[in-house]
Structures are given as C-alpha cells and as structure tokens.
Amino acid sequence: MQSSTKFKELVSSSHGSSNSFIALIFPEERKVFLREHGSRMYNSFAYFIATITADIPNLFLYATLGSLIYYFAISLNTSSAERFFIHYGYLFLLCNAATGLGYVIGSLFSDPKIAVSAMPIIILPFVLVGGFFVNQNNAVPILKPFEYISLFKYGFQVLTLNEYTDLDLT
Numbered sequence: 001m002q003s004s005t006k007f008k009e010l011v012s013s014s015h016g017s018s019n020s021f022i023a024l025i026f027p028e029e030r031k032v033f034l035r036e037h038g039s040r041m042y043n044s045f046a047y048f049i050a051t052i053t054a055d056i057p058n059l060f061l062y063a064t065l066g067s068l069i070y071y072f073a074i075s076l077n078t079s080s081a082e083r084f085f086i087h088y089g090y091l092f093l094l095c096n097a098a099t100g101l102g103y104v105i106g107s108l109f110s111d112p113k114i115a116v117s118a119m120p121i122i123i124l125p126f127v128l129v130g131g132f133f134v135n136q137n138n139a140v141p142i143l144k145p146f147e148y149i150s151l152f153k154y155g156f157q158v159l160t161l162n163e164y165t166d167l168d169l170t
Helices: 002-038 044-073 081-108 112-128 141-147 151-164
Strands: none
Touching (some): 002 081, 044 081
8 A cells, every 4th residue: 555655656746747848848949939929920828828739649648658557557446447537637637737837937947958957946845745755734834835736736636536535445
C-alpha cells in the first residue's frame, strides 16, 4: 500500500512537471508573435487557444501510453474499467494543466534560459503543498495560498481516491 502511494506521488509530480519544456516554446516564438500580433493578424487569445489545441494530440498520446503501460503493470485498482478511465482522464487533464502552466511561465520571461531556471523556483511551492512531502496541515503558513492552485495536490488526491475507493484492504 505504501509503494502504491509513493507511485501516485511519482505519477502526479512527473505528469505535472514533465511538460516543463513548454516554457521554452514561447520565448523562442515571442518575436514572431509580437510582430504578427502588432500587424493584427490575430489576438493573444487566438494564439494561445491554437497552440494549446495543437498540443492536445501529443498530450493524448502521452497520457494514453503512460497510463496503459504502468496502470496494469503495477496492477493499480483493477476492480472496474471505470477506475482506469478516471485515472487516465485525470492524467490527461493534469497534462493539459501542466502545459498551460508551462506557457504561463514561458510568457513571463523573454529568455529561454531564464524561463528554464525559474521553472523549479515557481513549481517548488506547488510541490511542497501537494501533500506528499509535507502534511498539508503542517505547511508553512506563507505557502497556504499555493495549496489551492497546486496541480500536484489535486493530482495526488484524485489518484489516491480513485485507487482506494471500493478497494477491499483486508
């Protein structure tokens, strides 16, 4: 049971931060974006919706292959197909949210090197309040607001609830 919990921590953190390379994309495309935005070819909303939509097939493939490989290999809760699809669906949503976070971080910095260097500094508070390194009740009070927007917290909670709901532990 403890190894299963550790695995959910790993899955939540890896899927939540594996798309950090996305932070490299926008700084590289910034000049083109500003030029095309300045000539009114499209607005910011259209650009980001188009890039996120273009990423969906890759995220779908990433979540599908990852879930199919490890879910059954370590035999997580296989009591019903519903458990697998909840797990898979949440990982797909987590990948999308992490991609969005990567775009936000990438758009904050004009230099890709600075964006990559800032990524751990921005993500670490979310990991700390995620519930698997520090009990959420014992977190430093200044980090409390990060708890409510942490991808890792919700990932860990959903995966844990999905794993242990309707599971006979005797």
